[in-house]
Amino acid sequence: MMLEFLALGALLATLASLPRLILGPRPADRIAAAQLAGTGTIATIILLGAATGTPALYDMALVFAALAAVTGLAFVALGGRSS
């Protein structure tokens, strides 16, 4: 039962990055918020895997991690006004 609450906590941590995404005066803040949300999603998947005892979700968390890396790179290279 404890793991379900922790999974809920991880999801809330992901959603907690939204205020900075809305307010963030500069694109850099919004990119940071997006990066934190990505990490929060990966943590949620790991917790779903732990709660249901299905290790296949751990492979999925690895795929999400690879995609979050690429997405982060895309944001830094293309976000905001061009240099």
Added chain:
Amino acid sequence: MSLVATLLGTAMIAAGVGFLLFAALGLWRLPDTLSRLHALTKADTAGLALVALGAACLSDTPAALLPLGLCALLVAVSGATIGHLIARRLMRRPAA
């Protein structure tokens, strides 16, 4: 599965989720961008590593260690690098 492993795993996961929540709070409340980046990279490295380690403890098959370990390593590396790239970009063009 021994009770100790379960307790240890759950405690680590709780600590990891705590890190994530604190990072989100830091991201929201800290005054300027650079300090917010500081909070962000903590969640990427410590928070997720703890969650992955706890999950590894809870799972009874050792096969789950590889993806979790690789995932924690990848997120730590990408978190640190992207934090650096954001800061570098901020330094060169304060507005963007």
Added chain:
Amino acid sequence: MSPVVLFDAALALGVLGCAALALTLRDRTGTVAAFMLTGLLVALSWLRLGAPDVALAEAAIGAGLTGALFLRGARRLGPLRARPPAPAQAAAAALGAAVLSAALLWAFATAPAESLYPPRVAAALEDSGVSNPVTAVLLNFRAWDTLLEIAVLVVALLLVMTLSPPRVIPDKLGALVQPFARIVVPVAVLVAGHLLWQGAEAPGGAFQAGAVLAGAGLALVLGGVRVDRRVLRRALTALALAGLAVFTLAALASQAVTGALLGYPDGQAKAWIIAIEGALTLSIAATLCLLFTGYGRRSAR
């Protein structure tokens, strides 16, 4: 209220909130960030709805690649140019949309939903050659849909070739990008291979593997590898077109052998499916990369 229901409610509200943000924020980077977050949260809800294969594809294509396309477009199209609509029109549109979505919710919630497919899929799973039912449906039972879907990708590539919008040059990212790419790209290629291979038994398959491979390609392009050399682009285009050619020729060959278009000879179904999926993975990765980098000769800021 058990934590699972709380989790679902928080996830659903998160998806709606992020989608609303993506559609209303005035800052371009903010809208694309919110759109990507919507994609990630929707991938989580696919997991909760028991669809892991779709969750992978949504994260890789829906959040990752579409987000990168929007980032490139936001840079080219510049700041938001939209005059706010008249309040009366906005209110009318909001009312109409609310009524329509309520009607849709009623229609879908009260629908009997006794699908004919699960028993048939379960019965036919044994001689479909794979044990993951989604891959069986995609590559065997309804392989014709998948073939036409690859044709959609190829036609989109032809359209981008014909239009060849001006290329967007990513910002210079400094010295740390090379070592980072040297870690991310091999891991992504490894993960893509793993996804492709386990697609027959567990969540994965050609589309997810191709999308992750395209992600690796994107990391190289954003890391500063120049793609506009003619030879590389011509090779990637040939690879992109090869996927549909292999699938169509395999379909015709299977008809020559068994008399039914896309009817794999029984006993060898798994071999045919793995071969087709391998070709599709490479061709989808090449197509998605080319759709992002484009063909423009004139580079533009």
Added chain:
Amino acid sequence: MVTETSLLVTLPFLAALAAAAAPRAAATLGMAATLANAGFAALLARALLADGARETSLGGWEAPLGITLRADGLAALMIGMTALVGSAVALQAMGRPAPGRPAPAGGFWPLWLATLGAMNALFLSDDLFNLYVTFEILGLSAVGLTALTGSRRALRAAFDYLSAGLAGSLLLLLGVALAYAEAGRVDLAAVPALVETMRGRIALALVLAGLAVKAALFPLHFWMPAAHANAAPPASALLSALVVKTALYVALRLSLEGGAGIAPARAALAVAGSGAMLWGAWNALRAERLKLLVAHSTVAQIGLIALALGVAGNPADSTLWQAAALLMLSHALAKAAMFLAAGRIAEELGHDRISGLNRTELRPGAAEFAFAIAAVSLIGLPPTAGFVGKWVLIEGLIAREAWIWVALVMTGTVLSAAYLSRVVSRCLRGGPHVAPGARRPAWHMGDVAALGLAVGALALGLASALPFALLETTLT
């Protein structure tokens, strides 16, 4: 053994890939593939006339799990129409340099072959989700054809076309999702089950709304005139004559499957059709540019066909729907001829303003002649195929004393005569109206294609027994 149905759906895609891979040989490859496809279409029609309709389930999996390709009279007629019009337009495209900049691998031929493959797959498909995917291929390749010229107006029209097409496809997908939730299956055999319940009818209404957007039927047609008028002549001929027909074909197929239960949808189609006829005619009367006039006449003719579909009533007891099928066929031939001729006229005169058509130092050439014959078929004067279609339609309506619809069809005919005569009257110059030294424009491949199609519309009127015989083998 590879059958012609599977070749019809796979050969065009393989040819498109080959044309994209070898841009220099694209024209010869494209022409060869188009002619081969026409050959297979003829083979299919002959096989159907010999031993009736046949259904092949793909991969050996029976419906509803697998997808079945249904080759019956209606599908064969549509595939034959696509092959005929496609060959003529390909002939015309061979004659002039490929429109638009010589793109590295893109260009007219791969997009046309992808359109051909998508249309063959669509006409043979027997599954709603499969139709959604084929509509996507068709939408993308048609937008490619529209944007070929690269002019600013064409790009703007192509963008509006693609976003309208995507919105229509998503409506169709929503209908498929509701059909799945309601009947638990998505192949066309589910339509009779869907018609009974309220949710099923909502699902079909969503599907028909998506089709209406894709067919540019009256209230949802705003994206179409700009797209068809600003495309290159061969592209606009394909768009107007063939691509908008696919959605009407699927609506006809749904009406055949739905039978009596889908009457409200048919009534809506009829009302929208009559509105389209009047609106299209009104805009055509006011159009300044020749291509815009022909595009608006497409809106009107689509309205006529939708009206014929709507008033056809339950297919079980009346064969009036065959009139709608024949009207589709005759409109395809006539409209393709008209757009090719309009393109040739614009080339000869250097502009396509209707007011400037009767230049005194230029005698009317073959293009004006083809335009006139196509106009005759569109208006529906004997002995063209348009006349036969309208005759069967009005005969059926009179038998049912549906006087309002008869009056509407008549006003549609009169209006089409009005706006087409604006052009034809200016084309028939000669004798005193032309300066003594006026030259006659030289022959061109485009004229051959336009004349061929216009004469085809005429010949089809005389030999209209063949299409009706083919339509008899349709599975209802």
Added chain:
Amino acid sequence: MTPDLIYPAAGAGLIGLALWRLATCGDTLRRIMALNVLAVGIAMLMLAAGRETLMLAAGRETSTLAAGRDTLTRAAGQDTPQTAGAGFLQAAADPVPQAFVLTGIVVLVAVTAALMALAERLGARDGD
């Protein structure tokens, strides 16, 4: 809100949101994003309907559930799903709508790439 009404409500909400935005905004990028949100909403409605089927089947414990086993557990080589937290566990959804949504996602990215190419060519025309 009963649990199996949450996701259809989210799907319908997404569709309403997208239609409202399509009706009130003219900016090209925002319209393309709204069309993407619309497609995600439709996919959510379809998958939620797909999951309901297995829920009903689970209630009746027919052979469907036994045959369409939870791919997640079987993939990990375990035969019986762990009983650690039964809360999050659910039977695998009906595979055919999963295939539809997968095909829909790939088709959507192709059309979005085409729309972006057209918008950029138009945008480029203004810029240059």
